[in-house]
Amino acid sequence: MFKKLMATVGIGGAKVDTILLTHSLIPGGLLEAEIHIDAGDVEQHINGLDLALCTQMKVETDDDAQWQTHILQRWRVCEERTLSAGEQLIVPLSEPIHAETPVTELPLAHHQTRVWLTTGLDISLALDASDTDSLKVAPNPAMIACMQAMDTLGYDLFKADVEHGYLRGQQFQSQSGCYQELEYRPNQRSWLGVKEVELSFIAEEEYTHALVEIDRAFRGDGYHTLTLPQDVSAEAVQQQLQALLS
CATH class of the missing domain: 2.60.40.640 (Immunoglobulin-like)
Known part of the structure; x- marks a missing residue:
């Protein structure tokens, strides 16, 4: 007893x-x-x-x-x-x-x-x-390609956190009730250029979707989506991101 x-x-x-x-x-x-x-x-x-x-x-x-x-x-x-x-x-x-x-x-x-x-x-x-x-959770190949592209384009990863809510794009919608944001800032500031870029990812078996939020000086936020195959190259992602950021 x-x-x-x-x-x-x-x-x-x-x-x-x-x-x-x-x-x-x-x-x-x-x-x-x-x-x-x-x-x-x-x-x-x-x-x-x-x-x-x-x-x-x-x-x-x-x-x-x-x-x-x-x-x-x-x-x-x-x-x-x-x-x-x-x-x-x-x-x-x-x-x-x-x-x-x-x-x-x-x-x-x-x-x-x-x-x-x-x-x-x-x-x-x-x-x-x-x-x-x-747990240690690493980025998948498409995420790595995006991160390498941002680095090449002159953006530094400043902050990463997880926020409550859902993401929605033309070809995807999140389900978990939270999403991660990777906050990038240009390593050379411009009064009229991009102030901040936030990347969020939704992974699937064959593709990874990326929601790209761009904060520009005097123009507010703009939202764009990318759908990337898992074997996408950093160079291919760089071209797509450069077109959005220019």
């Missing part, structure tokens, strides 16, 4: 640990992991095991902006079962992550993009039965 009581307050109870087998991903890429469950000192009934792919998004209000956790994707990886005292269970996972997962691996010292996995055991009265693991 004493051990059961201690388990309900997180002492000697079930523990969960997610071991990432895929250390670097791209949006839509395959995530492989193992979820290790240790029953602890007493028999415990688990109502289920859930894994969630999360990011931090900025939500604008009339007064200010707030950061909120946003669940991009959720998996039920283990159903209801009873674990014997001392039992260890390993649950494999092999699933593609959401195609709109924000990119974390960027040539930027400090940016506001975070992506992580949260693993939780649904155990009645358990207080300490969760695990959190950061």
Whole structure:
């Protein structure tokens, strides 16, 4: 009885640990992991095991902006079962992550993009039965081509964050409820030229869509869309972007 009581307050109870087998991903890429469950000192009934792919998004209000956790994707990886005292269970996972997962691996010292996995055991009265693991998400080839083109055109990546909302273009519409913005600024300022360029991407299996927001001095914002094959060259993207920015 004493051990059961201690388990309900997180002492000697079930523990969960997610071991990432895929250390670097791209949006839509395959995530492989193992979820290790240790029953602890007493028999415990688990109502289920859930894994969630999360990011931090900025939500604008009339007064200010707030950061909120946003669940991009959720998996039920283990159903209801009873674990014997001392039992260890390993649950494999092999699933593609959401195609709109924000990119974390960027040539930027400090940016506001975070992506992580949260693993939780649904155990009645358990207080300490969760695990959190950061994910490294790299840009896909089309995104890399865009970023290289912007660099060649003389624009520096200044900021990256994730915002609440949806993107819509002629050939695409986002679904996740948030989108990432990469904010570029020209490395040579002009009073009459482009002040800022914001890029947002929606990845699909064969194409990546880009929403390009251009802020020009005295002319306000202009919006354009590009649909790029995954094997597009940086030179081809540079020509398209140069036409929009000129």
